[in-house]
Amino acid sequence: MIMRTIVLGVGNPILQDDGVGIHVINKLREQVKDTEVAIDIAYTGGMNLLDIIRGFDKVILVDAIKQEKSRPGEVICFPLKKSPALHSSNPHDVSLSEALLLATRLGETQLPSEIMVIGIVVKNTIEFGENLSKEVAAAVPTAVSYVLKELKNT
Amino acid sequence: MKTITIDPITRLEGHGKINIFLNEHGDVENAYLQIPELRGFEKFSEGRRAEDMPQITSRICGVCPVAHHIAAAKALDAAFHVEPPVAAMKLRELLYCGYIIYDHILHFYFLGGPDFVVGPEAPAAKRNILGVIEKAGLDVAKDVIKHRAYGQKVTAILGGKATHPVSGLPGGVSKGLNQDESKEIKDMVISCNRFAKFSLELFDDIVLKNKEYVNLIRSDSYTLKTYNMGLVDKNNKVNFYDGMIRVTDQDASEVEKFAVHEYTNHIAERVEEWSYMKFPYLKAVGWHGLTDGKKSGIYRVGPLGRLNAAEGMATPQAEKEYKRMYDTLGGKPVNSTLAFHWARLIELLYVTERAKELIEDPDITSTHIRNPVGTPGAGCGVVEAARGTLIHDYKLDKNGLIQKANLVVATTNNAGAITMSVRDAAKGVITKGNVNEGLLNKVEMAFRAYDPCFGCATHTLPGGMPLTVNIYDHKKNLTKTISQA
Numbered sequence: 065m066i067m068r069t070i071v072l073g074v075g076n077p078i079l080q081d082d083g084v085g086i087h088v089i090n091k092l093r094e095q096v097k098d099t100e101v102a103i104d105i106a107y108t109g110g111m112n113l114l115d116i117i118r119g120f121d122k123v124i125l126v127d128a129i130k131q132e133k134s135r136p137g138e139v140i141c142f143p144l145k146k147s148p149a150l151h152s153s154n155p156h157d158v159s160l161s162e163a164l165l166l167a168t169r170l171g172e173t174q175l176p177s178e179i180m181v182i183g184i185v186v187k188n189t190i191e192f193g194e195n196l197s198k199e200v201a202a203a204v205p206t207a208v209s210y211v212l213k214e215l216k217n218t
Numbered sequence: 219m220k221t222i223t224i225d226p227i228t229r230l231e232g233h234g235k236i237n238i239f240l241n242e243h244g245d246v247e248n249a250y251l252q253i254p255e256l257r258g259f260e261k262f263s264e265g266r267r268a269e270d271m272p273q274i275t276s277r278i279c280g281v282c283p284v285a286h287h288i289a290a291a292k293a294l295d296a297a298f299h300v301e302p303p304v305a306a307m308k309l310r311e312l313l314y315c316g317y318i319i320y321d322h323i324l325h326f327y328f329l330g331g332p333d334f335v336v337g338p339e340a341p342a343a344k345r346n347i348l349g350v351i352e353k354a355g356l357d358v359a360k361d362v363i364k365h366r367a368y369g370q371k372v373t374a375i376l377g378g379k380a381t382h383p384v385s386g387l388p389g390g391v392s393k394g395l396n397q398d399e400s401k402e403i404k405d406m407v408i409s410c411n412r413f414a415k416f417s418l419e420l421f422d423d424i425v426l427k428n429k430e431y432v433n434l435i436r437s438d439s440y441t442l443k444t445y446n447m448g449l450v451d452k453n454n455k456v457n458f459y460d461g462m463i464r465v466t467d468q469d470a471s472e473v474e475k476f477a478v479h480e481y482t483n484h485i486a487e488r489v490e491e492w493s494y495m496k497f498p499y500l501k502a503v504g505w506h507g508l509t510d511g512k513k514s515g516i517y518r519v520g521p522l523g524r525l526n527a528a529e530g531m532a533t534p535q536a537e538k539e540y541k542r543m544y545d546t547l548g549g550k551p552v553n554s555t556l557a558f559h560w561a562r563l564i565e566l567l568y569v570t571e572r573a574k575e576l577i578e579d580p581d582i583t584s585t586h587i588r589n590p591v592g593t594p595g596a597g598c599g600v601v602e603a604a605r606g607t608l609i610h611d612y613k614l615d616k617n618g619l620i621q622k623a624n625l626v627v628a629t630t631n632n633a634g635a636i637t638m639s640v641r642d643a644a645k646g647v648i649t650k651g652n653v654n655e656g657l658l659n660k661v662e663m664a665f666r667a668y669d670p671c672f673g674c675a676t677h678t679l680p681g682g683m684p685l686t687v688n689i690y691d692h693k694k695n696l697t698k699t700i701s702q703a
Contacts, residue, residue: 107382
């Protein structure tokens with residue numbers, strides 16, 4: 065059976081670095097010709113993300129990260145379940161982790177068995193704008209290569 | 219300095235902090251909520267094509283894209299001097315009902331409800347939707363998910379796209395409704411109506427039959443006697459899509475009623491150096507600091523603000539529930555902050571009834587859904603976002619490009635009230651410097667009731683920017699910091 069994979073870029077395209085996930089997806093689309101892989105973007109979090117990834121076996125989530133002690137432009141890969149405090153930083157939605165827990169509790173069977181997060185540490189996310197900061201823009205190719213590597217592992 | 223780490227912020231992890239200042243007895247002297255606001259939208263908009271604003275503004279917030287989308291479309295109607303055909307207005311309103319359905323369901327069951335359904339003293343790990351399932355049962359949870367999805371589906375069908383609609387244009391909408399879609403929507407809204415009634419029964423059983431909760435709702439710590447504001451129709455009934463902005467006072471009497479383009483005559487914004495937020499207030503009353511009562515121009519918007527600012531609901535089932543709330547809580551206006559949750563459910567019932575009226579209206583499948591635009595000028599649009607009055611104000615140049623844009627968002631309208639509610643809740647639960655997690659949740663409950671939307675445009679994983687509570691002693695020394703793990 066073919067494993068169904070989706071690469072999903074998450075973020076806000078008009079909030080500078082917050083939209084880095086979208087920038088990564090745009091670059092990735094130029095390089096991935098494999099029609100078996102779904103590539104998509106989402107400007108939303110929590111329950112809405114769940115609706116998008118339902119039915120896939122594996123999810124590669126590309127998103128902006130804010131983390132103390134990390135420098136902007138750093139790219140970090142980790143499985144979603146390894147992150148205890150994973151929030152969509154959005155006051156009116158639940159985190160993807162919580163949405164997944166809920167779906168599992170409700171007996172849903174079409175949930176992905178693996179979710180990898182490729183996070184890019186961001187700098188500017190408080191002022192509206194379409195451009196990335198220098199550090200974060202420089203990290204886009206690295207993030208793309210991480211996604212490609214992750215796709216090879218599937 | 220002693221640092222305690224708690225995890226109660228799971229349902230409102232803004233980037234903000236609450237600074238609580240104690241007096242020499244260890245009681246709360248003052249408390250300030252500080253939230254960094256997203257900046258620069260006005261500048262970002264300048265020079266853009268006006269007709270792109272419904273799409274651009276719907277990106278401001280991952281939570282209320284529909285509210286911004288429709289407010290923008292309405293501002294463009296005014297700016298291009300065009301009135302949309304009747305069918306287009308009904309289609310927009312129906313789309314809007316779908317948004318309120320999923321937004322209010324999400325808030326009640328996922329964010330605000332756990333405090334009541336699971337209990338305000340329950341451990342943080344239990345005060346979430348999973349705790350609600352444990353208490354209310356799996357079937358209820360399945361219904362929550364189903365009807366939230368129905369709301370989303372209604373907006374997706376009418377908006378042309380899930381979550382971020384694309385149908386709103388100056389002069390109307392780009393997408394009509396066919397018979398099949400109409401049938402599908404009708405079945406969904408009928409089901410949502412049943413679910414709204416069930417939700418009110420659940421609120422009755424779990425909250426109103428619990429004396430302790432009712433006392434909490436009515437307690438001084440959660441009471442604020444501000445003015446109230448909301449959109450009303452020609453009969454002064456609550457309306458989400460259109461109407462006049464009505465303001466009522468502490469005796470529920472109308473003090474102001476104005477069309478949105480006059481908003482700057484009625485509302486001014488106060489800037490306080492300690493806060494990133496601006497604090498709107500009624501110009502006629504004036505700014506007298508963070509205080510309630512008739513002499514203070516601070517007002518509330520959102521579910522309770524809307525119900526207080528109106529004379530009732532325009533649909534029969536919701537009207538009955540409206541009266542019941544006021545009868546139960548001692549007449550109008552209701553000033554109990556926690557009654558926002560009840561008001562939210564009454565509104566949920568209203569939008570399901572209204573959606574049914576709209577989908578059964580023969581106009582709804584009309585193909586005349588757009589009128590040609592006139593010459594570009596200036597215009598304002600207003601809607602009631604789930605969390606309160608939302609105003610878009612644009613000035614266009616002769617080529618139809620944005621020259622100036624100003625947005626007054628719902629949470630900003632509530633900024634003064636939220637700050638006071640946080641302070642009063644802190645006063646009610648912190649005495650003699652005694653602070654623990656259960657107490658802090660009660661402070662959070664004060665602002666959660668407003669369903670606020672602070673800097674909500676980001677989807678940054680994996681958090682790490684929690685809301686922090688700093689407690690200072692009477693010498694302004696930081697004595698305790700409480701934040702999320």
